[in-house]
Amino acid sequence: MSDHSGTNRVVPRIASIALVALVACVGEADTKRMAEVFAGGGTRPDALPVMINKQLPFRYPPALYARKVQGNTTLRIHIDSNGNVNPDSTIVAEPSGEPALDSAAVVGSRELRFVPAKKDGEGIAISILFPVYWRHPSAPPLPGDTILKRYQQP
DSSP states (O other): OOSOOOOOOOOSSOOOOOSSSOOOOOOHHHHHHHHHHHHTTSOOOSBOOEEOOSSOOOOOOHHHHHTTOOEEEEEEEEEOTTSBBOGGGOEEEEOOSOHHHHHHHHHHHTTOBEEOEEETTEEEOEEEEEEEEEOOTTSOOOTTGGGGGGGOOO
8 A cells, every 4th residue: 555554543442453554542541531631620421432433544644654753643632522523623732743743643633533422321522632653664662662562463
């Protein structure tokens, strides 16, 4: 495949795998902690949002892929009561150090879809932190990458 989109993996109750170079990982416990950060002072949901994308929409920028550039981008995304990400409210909460990776994460987040958070059985809007881990399959692991090993398939 020539789009260099890579392998994507997010695990908030669903595992998705796309191609070969990008890994985005979120565990169910991580998702709960991230949602609680932003649900804080307002209404706490009874059920957290669950991602339903079969493949993640993040595309590794080809020039950075060719140079084996890696990084972590953390987005703050707002998920509406229908499970759609509001693209105008998505921001980079923690940059990767590579603006092109951060931009690709923001662009890809527009295609994320969720079962919305629920309160008393009704969908509610919520903001969460959503990490995107950009990894090249033939680059050495970044410091702290041991947590990603639990999500990788043999």
